[in-house]
Amino acid sequence: MLARHLLELSRPHALVGDEANYLAHQLPPRKKTPMTPRLARLLQKEMHAVEAVPRIFLTRLPDNLPEVVNAREKKRLFTSAMLPIILRANELIIADRGVLLKLKEKMLNGVPLRTSERKWLQGKARQYRVRRHRNFSLQDMDLLIFRVDVIPPSLALAQAAMESGWGTSRFAQAGNALFGEWVWGDAEGLTPLEREEGKTHKVKSFEYLLDSVLSYMTNLNRHPSYRELRLRRAELRQHNLVVTGAALAPALIDYSERGADYVSDILSIINYNDLDGLDSAQLAINSNFGG
16 A cells, blocks of 8 residues: 555656655554664654655654654644655645646747646546636646646644644544535545534545655645635736745635634744744755665
């Protein structure tokens, strides 16, 4: 199962520039189980001081997080575990965006798309809920490019921290559920212990942390409630400005029933923990990570 997951996400046809496309998924240690040296170095790092974030992607959060008493240490462990995964998710999105831009250029030059390219576009249209014309118009392409874009690491980290209690919640620990996404019916999920009578929702669970982050980013990139976020992001790109979590957070007023108070809390988490300094973080070119 793990090998299949890695093959699906390695996507050799969607490399970013000339950078290698490594994946190094690793299980965090169970209690009383010694860490591997590479994992120990990752979790001991202060990510604000790392020039290149190592390509070590945990499948789940360390299970001792709820027992860490020191708040600063808890936050550091959570950030060290999550930042590589968030950057990897954005890297995959950037790769897809790059393919879209190349296909749009072909269309502008009157070059017919190959069958494989049309099928790939159809898959992306379904994923991002773009109601396309029969033969992908330039308008369809522009809408896909508008939606297929990165989520700032500071915003993803702040929301994950808010929704999961810095990785300590039952949902995060048992189901890699970092962002409180709801599901119904037969979908995989965990039942809230204090669910209101008459409600049938569950909190969506995931086999891998990366799947949780990708699902969250897809949600922000396609749901009608977050169109304002996408407009803000596009405007920043148009003016060659950095896309930051603080700039996009005000557009999340519909993410929670708490509305403006939720946005205020997200901005407080970003500012108090200096998460905006991670918006320019990049993954290391290769999977080697020294001390």
